[in-house]
Amino acid sequence: MTSFLRSDRSRPVAIWLLVVALLVLGMVIVGGATRLTDSGLSITEWKPVTGALPPLSLADWLAEFALYKQIPQYSQLNAGMSLEEFKVIYWWEWSHRALGRFVGVVFALPFAWFAIRREIPRRLFWRIGGIFVLGGLQGAVGWWMVASGLSERVSVAPERLMVHLGLAFALLGLLVWTALDAWAGAPRSRPNDGWSRASTVLIGLIYLQILLGALVAGNDAGFVYNDWPMMNGALIPDDYPGATLWATVAHTQGPVQLHHRLLAYVLALMAIGMGIAALRSRILSSGEKLLGLGLAGAVILQGVLGIVTLMAGAPVGLGIAHQLAAAFLLILAVAFAWRVRRS
Template sequence: MTSFLRSDRSRPVAVWLFVVAAFVLAMIVVGGATRLTDSGLSITEWKPVTGALPPMSAQDWNDEFALYKAIPQYAQLNHGMSLEQFKAIYWWEWSHRLLGRLVGAVFALPFAYFLLRREIPRRLIGRCVGLFALGGLQGAVGWWMVASGLSERVSVAPERLMVHLGLAFALLGALVWTALDAWNGAARQALPSPWSRGALALVGLIFFQILLGALVAGTDAGFVYNDWPLMNGSLIPNDYAGANLWATVAHSQGAVQLHHRLGAYLLTLIAIAMIWAASRSRYLTFDTRMLAITVGGSIVLQAILGVITLIFGVPIWLGMAHQIAAAIVLSLAVALAWRARRP
């Protein structure tokens, strides 16, 4: 058996964590498709165990469809939908929930195996327990989000979608960081450098921009104001203000889209400055410099993709591409923040 004291690294553990991160990325992608196809309310009950099986008979399908017909989304948006049309949205939501269960299994079973074999570095055991708890919380928050659209709304509450998506991206970033720690061992650098502090701040800004994007998705704000750089010919949309501050920040389509645009502009300027600074720096190692330039370039490309997605009215494939790119940008930024703390 491998002793906890022999090494503070384990590459098999790192590979496992990277695999879990890939599953979380897949769940984010399917979740995005579920949102874009308005499929998230097609399953109206939370059955963590028995819900793993889809309807197995015609009667089962009719029962599920009857439950869906009882919620406002069917009555107000999809009245007259056929059973076959219902099945199309049902499979998206079922696949999303199935992936959630798979993520739990892909994490829990190897975790127990590595723990019994004493292969997980001692300093990472508590962190892995935290990651598992965060994944469980994500499932509970997912149902909390869905429940907001079952009685009085025709879609989920934007702020709950923001929390749900934010937790998914936080889990992805934490998995990437922990996997890198497991692969390479503990950092030996005593004091954080300006680059390490700046890289961590950049991760925070990217995460905040993702939260703003979740509000855009939750309010369907990407389907309005599809011109750029103006918004229906104005710098500030006419419907910017809501009834109060929260209605403006979280529910106004004009406000959430403007905020997301402004966040993109800020990040793009920072990315360009970072590319310039990294290319001229004599204090960064070659791999850190290349990673910083890659992160900056990915931010610029993501901003361009966001504009294209908006102008074309958010077709499903572009909306999914934009969300995948956000996950890649965040993962690269986390890798840069991790690397900048290394000597």
């Protein structure tokens, strides 16, 4: 396969990967809106090809609505919903799936084109191929998540939502990092081990925080304990711990919200410390120092947005903004880690 590849860098490939990353960011936004509007279970079948077309007639709409009426979410939460109300949630889920299909096309066709023209840097070919496989897997994971809410639950399983969202953010980070590699070429110097380790740990903590946020969303835990810094006037929520270890980690509202809060404090302290260290560093360039300070500020702003969202009762608009800010924070952390590895 290496005979098809050449060059150390390719800016067209970098731009293509950034476009795909932007579309994945759009997927995160639409997916967040789908979750916050409880729309994710409105399409009860997985049809990767024929499902690309929405209902085109009244009979089609009635057939889709009849399928939705068979699941617990309708009977327990939305009994009596009108067809027009059903269409609102249906369009959110259909849009999410349609955008996913579009992302797949935007990735696959240019990938084949660049590979044939030998424009993909040799060292990045298999990484980009792996990203393509993960993107395909994301569709299957999305259906695995939806399937958890079609028989016994009125919403998807929180841990499956966490896997689905976690894979989306992993793809976003990989796309940005690989795009930067394609733009700049292979590093010409040995990475600074201290900054490389610290920035990688920060990415890991941000990613873990995103996963904990998915558990908060999956358990509707943003609708309870809406005071801060206390939780209904106490340091520890009333339902801590849960009935079992797994319930405490993934299935109880108070604990999952507490874990999300605690890691936010750790993240804030580490980001502030790294920002100060970057400012004082004699190794980092002025641009890298600015990026480190920006990252610290972004962590603080995201924390404030999280508090505001919580205390407002997690309205849809703020919930989407919080998730979008998390995506930008991860992108900034990836850019900082990538850059300091070249210091």
